[in-house]
Amino acid sequence: MSRKTKEIKVGDVVIGGEQRVIVQSMTNTKTENIKDTIRQIHELENVGCEIIRVAVPSMEAAEAIKDIKKAINIPLVADIHFDYRLAIASIENGADKIRINPGNLGGSERLKKVVEAAKERSIPIRVGVNSGSVEKELLEKYGGPDPEAMVESAIKNVRMIEQLDYDQIVISIKSSNVLDTIESYKRISDIVDYPLHIGITEAGTARKGIIKSSIGIGCLLYQGIGDTIRVSLTGEPKDEIKVAYEILKNLGLFDSGIEVISCPTCGRTSVDLIKIAEEVDKRVENIITKKRIKVAVMGCGVNGPGEAKDADIGIAGGKGEYLLFVKGEPIKKVNESCAVDILIEEIKKII
Numbered sequence: 001m002s003r004k005t006k007e008i009k010v011g012d013v014v015i016g017g018e019q020r021v022i023v024q025s026m027t028n029t030k031t032e033n034i035k036d037t038i039r040q041i042h043e044l045e046n047v048g049c050e051i052i053r054v055a056v057p058s059m060e061a062a063e064a065i066k067d068i069k070k071a072i073n074i075p076l077v078a079d080i081h082f083d084y085r086l087a088i089a090s091i092e093n094g095a096d097k098i099r100i101n102p103g104n105l106g107g108s109e110r111l112k113k114v115v116e117a118a119k120e121r122s123i124p125i126r127v128g129v130n131s132g133s134v135e136k137e138l139l140e141k142y143g144g145p146d147p148e149a150m151v152e153s154a155i156k157n158v159r160m161i162e163q164l165d166y167d168q169i170v171i172s173i174k175s176s177n178v179l180d181t182i183e184s185y186k187r188i189s190d191i192v193d194y195p196l197h198i199g200i201t202e203a204g205t206a207r208k209g210i211i212k213s214s215i216g217i218g219c220l221l222y223q224g225i226g227d228t229i230r231v232s233l234t235g236e237p238k239d240e241i242k243v244a245y246e247i248l249k250n251l252g253l254f255d256s257g258i259e260v261i262s263c264p265t266c267g268r269t270s271v272d273l274i275k276i277a278e279e280v281d282k283r284v285e286n287i288i289t290k291k292r293i294k295v296a297v298m299g300c301g302v303n304g305p306g307e308a309k310d311a312d313i314g315i316a317g318g319k320g321e322y323l324l325f326v327k328g329e330p331i332k333k334v335n336e337s338c339a340v341d342i343l344i345e346e347i348k349k350i351i
């Protein structure tokens with residue numbers, strides 16, 4: 001059962017409450033390079049990114065937000081460390097949310113100025129704690145950035161903002177350690193009802209990062225914890241979005257798009273199924289549909305259609321040809337060389 005959280009508005013997107021889980025990412029261009037940043041955000045919008053975060057390490061980056069905002073269609077979050085003036089400038093230039101670590105902005109007076117600027121425009125603040133940002137005294141108290149230390153750090157930072165009479169807060173509490181991340185979010189979700197931005201930080205390059213993120217984010221969402229997700233990968237931000245939706249689809253939390261299932265191949269396979277499955281996977285990525293469609297790519301005509309009974313459409317390998325099937329029923333035989341084209345044509349008929 002989903003944990004009930006407070007609703008927080010980020011631009012025109014609502015996080016928390018009864019809303020479905022929102023997918024977000026972060027650009028890896030220099031924010032000061034307005035053209036490249038806009039181009040990357042457009043690419044991310046096209047694959048379903050719903051909120052985008054940009055790093056704001058300089059005043060030039062904070063000023064760039066103004067032009068970037070005019071050209072994009074999704075809410076923008078400014079990510080700020082240390083310099084409170086960058087947070088204020090980002091808000092003034094149109095950021096829809098800021099991500100800060102209140103403890104590293106240089107004292108309560110500076111934090112107060114940031115919170116006042118956010119309050120004036122009703123801009124939510126994400127308190128972003130990670131294992132590397134836990135305060136020295138908490139590290140000493142707990143002997144390292146373990147879940148207790150991270151939760152105490154996050155709560156301390158949240159209370160600082162609440163004391164300034166502001167409650168438009170989102171929390172993240174990430175570690176690169178999957179179990180610590182899960183434990184931290186579980187603990188904090190018992191203490192506060194602010195929406196939680198979940199993810200595994202510094203998860204790594206594609207293969208390992210996808211595994212870590214799927215386990216960490218997947219376990220939390222399965223327990224009803226998490227209102228918005230960011231998959232962190234050392235790679236293309238576009239891939240983060242694709243992985244995020246795969247996680248949501250597999251948990252039944254997102255109900256549209258094409259799911260490709262393919263068999264592992266075995267001694268009955270007489271076609272180059274691995275190549276074909278990869279090609280189908282790649283080509284369906286560009287097909288947008290609001291329906292939920294299951295496509296099967298199977299190695300043999302003997303067991304394939306039966307094994308993929310619940311697929312809407314699929315192909316099953318024979319000798320130099322494939323059998324096209326719909327809902328497990330054979331339709332026609334197609335040549336190996338044009339099997340993918342025919343399958344894609346058939347998918348397009350039902351989207």
Ligand code: SF4
Binds near residue numbers: 265268299300307
């Ligand atoms: Fe083997 Fe056929 Fe099953 Fe694929 S569908 S694993 S080829 S039996």
